[in-house]
Amino acid sequence: MASKREFKKDVNFLTNEILMRGMIYLEFFGSKNAETVYLIMNDAAVARNNYISRINFKLSDKSVKEVKTHFKSIYDDLYQSTHDLLERIDGLDMAV
Numbered sequence: 001m002a003s004k005r006e007f008k009k010d011v012n013f014l015t016n017e018i019l020m021r022g023m024i025y026l027e028f029f030g031s032k033n034a035e036t037v038y039l040i041m042n043d044a045a046v047a048r049n050n051y052i053s054r055i056n057f058k059l060s061d062k063s064v065k066e067v068k069t070h071f072k073s074i075y076d077d078l079y080q081s082t083h084d085l086l087e088r089i090d091g092l093d094m095a096v
Contacts, residue, residue, distance in 0.1 A: 004055055007071070011055070014082045015048040021089050033092045040088050047081050 002010075022041040026034060054074050059067050 007055055007074075008052060011048055011051045011078060014078065015044050018044040018082065018085050018089070021086065025089055025092065029092075036092060037089065040085055044085050047085070051078055 019041050022037045025037055051074060059070060062070070
C-alpha cells in the first residue's frame with residue numbers, strides 16, 4: 001500500500017483534473033452551462049475534503065486487514081466519484 005502522503009497527492013491530482021476540465025469547458029463554451037459546471041466543480045472540492053479527512057482518520061487500534069479494507073473503500077469511492085464527475089462534465093458538451 002502506498003503512503004498516506006502519496007494517496008493525498010493522488011486525491012489532489014484527480015480533483016485538480018476535474019477542476020481544470022471545468023475551467024477549460026467554461027473557456028471554450030462560455031456561460032451557457034456555467035452554473036452546472038460550477039456545481040460539478042464544487043462537488044469535486046467537497047469530495048476532495050471528504051477523502052482527505054477519511055485518509056487522515058486514525059486507525060491505530062485497527063488490524064491490518066481493517067486498515068487495508070478502509071483504504072480500499074476510499075480508493076474505490078475516489079475512482080467512482082471521479083469517473084462520475086468527469087462524465088457529468090463531458091455530458092455537457094454541445095455541438096460546435
